Amino acid sequence: MVDLVPSPTAEESAGFADSAARAQWRTVLRRFRRHRAAVAGMAMFALLLLFAFVGPLLWPVGLLPGPDAKAPPGGAHPFGTDRIGHDMLAAVLAGTRLSLQIALVVAVVATLLGVVLGALAGYLRGWVDATIGRLIDLLLCIPPLVITAVLARRSFTLAPTAEHQSNWITVAMILALFTAWFPIARTIRGMVLSLREKEFVEAARALGASTPRIVFRHILPNTIDVIIVNATVTVAQAVLLESALSFIGLGVHRPDVSLGLLINENKNELATLPWLFWIPFVFIVLISLSVNFMGDGLRDAFDPRQRRVRA
Amino acid sequence: MTPLLEVADLGVDFGTEDGVVRAVRGVSFTLRAGEVLGVVGESGCGKSVTASAIMGLLPRTATVRGSIRLLGEEMVGRPAEQLRRLRGNRVAMIFQDPMTSLNPVYPVGWQLAEAYRAHHRVAKREATARAVAALDEVGIPDAARRARQYPHEFSGGMRQRAMIAMAVINRPDLIIADEPTTALDVTVQAQILDTLVGITGEAGVAMMLITHDLGVVAGVADRVQVMYGGAVVEAAGVDELFAHPRMPYTVGLLGSVPHPEQVGARLTPIAGAPPSPLHLPPGCAFGPRCPLVQQRCTAAEPDLLPVTVPGGGPGSGHPGTPRTADGAAEHLARCVRWSELPGDRAARTLFEHAEIGSPLNAEPVGREGQR
Amino acid sequence: MIRYVLRRVLIAVPVLLCASVLTFTLTTMMGDPLAEWKAQRARAPEEVASQYHRIGWDRSPVERYVGWAEGFVTGDWGHTIIPGDGDVAVRPEIFRALGVTLKLVLVAEVLALLIGVAIGVVGAVRQYSRFDYAATGVAFVMFSMPLFCIAVILKAGGITLNNGLEDAGLGRWIVTAGPPPGGFGGGGVGHLLYQYSGAYLLPVLSLIAVQFALYSRFQRASMLDALNADYVRTARAKGLTPARVVVRHALRNGLIPVVTVFALDLGVLLGGAVITETVFGWRGMGLLIVQNIEHKEPWMVQGWMMVTAVVIVAFNLLADVVYAYLDPRIRLG
Secondary structure: OHHHOOOOOHHHHHHHHHHHHHHHHHHHHHHHHHOHHHHHHHHHHHHHHHHHHOHHHHOOOOOOOOOOOOOOOEOOEOOOEOOOOOEHHHHHHHHHHHHHHHHHHHHHHHHHHHHHHHHHHHHHOHHHHHHHHHHHHHHHOOOHHHHHHHHHHHHOOOOOOOOOOOOHHHHHHHHHHHHHHHHHHHHHHHHHHHHOOOHHHHHHHHOOOOHHHHHHHHHHHHHHHHHHHHHHHHHHHHHHHHHHHHHOOOOOOOOOOOHHHHHHHHHHHOOOOOHHHHHHHHHHHHHHHHHHHHHHHHHHHHOHHHHOOOO | OOOOEEEEEEEEEEEEOOEEEEEEEEEEEEEOOOOEEEEEOOOOOOHHHHHHHHHOOOOOOEEEEEEEEEOOEEOOOOOHHHHHHHEOOOEEEEOOOHHHHOOOOOOHHHHHHHHHHOOOOOOHHHHHHHHHHHHHHOOOOOHHHHHOOOHHHOOHHHHHHHHHHHHHOOOOOEEEEEOOOOOOOHHHHHHHHHHHHHHHHHHOOEEEEEEOOHHHHHOOOOEEEEEEOOEEEEEEEHHHHHHOOOOHHHHHHHHOOOOHHHOOOOOOOOOOOOOOOOOOOOOOOOHHHOOOOOHHHHHOOOOOEEOOEOOOOOOOOOOEOOEOOOOOEOOEEOOOOHHHOOOOOOHHHHHHHHHOOOOOOOOOOOHHHHO | OHHHHHHHHHHHHHHHHHHHHHHHHHHHHOOOOOHHHHHHOOOOHHHHHHHHHHHOOOOOHHHHHHHHHHHHHHOOOOEOOOOOOOOOEHHHHHHHHHHHHHHHHHHHHHHHHHHHHHHHHHHHHOOOOHHHHHHHHHHHHHHHOOHHHHHHHHHHHHHHHHHHHHHOOOOOOOOOOOOOOOOOOOOOHHHHHHHHHHHHHHHHHHHHHHHHHHHHHHHHHHHHHHHOOHHHHHHHHOOOOHHHHHHHHHHHHHHHHHHHHHHHHHHHHHOOOHHHHHHHOOOOHHHHHHHHHHHOOHHHHHHHHHHHHHHHHHHHHHHHHHHHHHOOOOOOO
């Protein structure tokens, strides 16, 4: 019966689709705002960003040990100092910034890589799909923590020199390239596999659209909700993975500071100088909790149950 | 004799985040033993919710008002345990999609035997024998072997036969078939319908046949009830309804069905889609899509009233309200302009104007399959 | 089924072959195993050369790979080679560590699965109830909690508990350094149970803390899918009791994905609960790999990664077989 209805002209349908898309985003925004935990998560995340990137300007204390050691929180050292006199507020500021920096880089790189490889595998199928699939299988054979540790181990053989003051970007790239993109690639591949059979893709193909145009203009916009939700979840996972890596001594090293490193340095002080453990711990939990809540709110707002692609 | 099923002023509301959805509004009808009632309408008109209410299968978020009497006993407000004993036993249901309605992890025969054992204290062996007999009854060849197979080893038509067998295994008084042939291939549809009608007819089981396809109803039902926007908009005997539709919506539905006499002519669909039960239009629910709409239609919703035939309608011979044997009004319509719809006014002439320049703010009618 | 398993084993061979090349590359990328030894003090060039010859590093990487692969297939997985690490044979050491990890992970995973499934099922059946919200909240916090922090906190709690017990004159119960290599001995069954529970309690708890949250979310989602499925509506329409609908129809289907995830996870965790083992001093796979990456012991790292790869591939296969067993729609062959 569908075909017998007079078909709208191209212009009309374009306008219709456009307003439908805008209405869709409004609905998403409304649903997100109604999700209290998600809004709280977003506010918390914004505060953490402010804390990490603006805070150091307001608290210009260096990362080098000072004269006060083992000072409890308060007074000249709001977060106290550790056993050799590092100011913990400065350390937590730097650590939060680095953890966020790593997590965001991981999320961006992994999302890009995962979306492109997943879309290629799903759209082109055949040997491209097989190759990417086997590559993921292969990389899944070795625990990510171990791959990362082995590679990170190598990067530290470079003694910190003038050019290699910092290894955080290495840690971030290793995390992104060797672990974080698989789930995104798999999800996108599945969605593209079913979307490529849809009528609107068929129509674009019939009109002679190029493959990149079909993939990037027609197919991927339909997966944007999944991409956004996955990217947020990746941020949370990257924070945890980085801190775990730094905790076993194979992640970020001094002179860099990350929250995981701080916990590793102070794990034995839990009974004697408890704030040295609890403060960075609370910050890790806050970052990943706020991001997880945001992701959950987004998932609900997009409501995949209504938009689920039928195979 | 009490009727088998008596539904009076049934209303079903769903509380949602966006407001109260009035899915069914003031539905009343009666079903006698052995009778086949066709319930027709587009998707979202409250047909399936009515069925679920009768089965007691509505989710906890639903509020039910009015009365449903089965064999004289009130069902609304009954304890869940009592309703359970009637489900599948006195009232059975057949669903739209046979591909998903059977549990994929159990053999078909097992699932039938389970339905029997839910209401009969018998040994597994006997229940299995019953299941095989029921499968045989609905025309599944080699039933004993098929009973041991899993649903995925059955074709769509075979699965729907199995669902029919499951519905009749406890010899219910009433079967509710919710779009039983919609999900099937056209070639299989007729066979399944035949099986369904044959088996219910033989056993004298009453049936409520829910469909959006008037063609299905035509050959099967005794009476037809058209639903729109959660309410009944027209009810009549099947021949009367097809010959003299008295509600523009019914006319439109008839116009949406291909007819051999109209080969070459265009079908005349109704523009737009049914209203969201969340935002019913003021007055007549069909108003926004109706070609005959007037000021008074949007002022207040018309009542469902008996159709009187002043000049002696065809088939009746004399003026007055045609009545059934027990005195109920034969033909009811919810339209203030019903008298302007004589039987020979075809959908083409009625809906032609609405088609041109119809606003594009609604999706096409046939979107059911895309959902 | 047997033919399917055989075919899968054959397919696994090239994957493992690629994995061996990849792991060898990774191991090589760790860098010169003698770098730190050389850095300790100035060494005569002859001494350095003889050490490189002893460990075989005077050969090309390709030769080293071929040599290792021959050894791996025939059962000689090499030894530790860095001066000062002793001369530990790789194979027995890995199997010892695997045994230690297996005990810990099996106990923790089975408990986590049971708890997670129970919570997930109740959460799905009572969707949006107070219990559901509470379970969801706890799962979220657990997801956002770094495992190593849970372990560190548990360990501190264990130490406090021990001190309290000692003050009460009862002696230490919690063991924070893993069970002794030879296992516990002495005393009756009760005493053994006391000793083993003291050693297992904290690491098992810390593993459960994360895993149960994962399983409960999976179970809740798959259970909701099942409860909303048409066949569950059919089951209710048949007039089955609510308990039978939930258990026989919804749960039977809702368990399939969770059990599959469980099998996959078990394989991954056998590669070591790295954090838990590090914190609680369990000398299992996790601690083994961390220590040997720190030392840059190439054959130990290489052997470890290959064993883990084999275990993970095997558990993938197991997951598929379990899936096919639970879901008759899947036909292997």
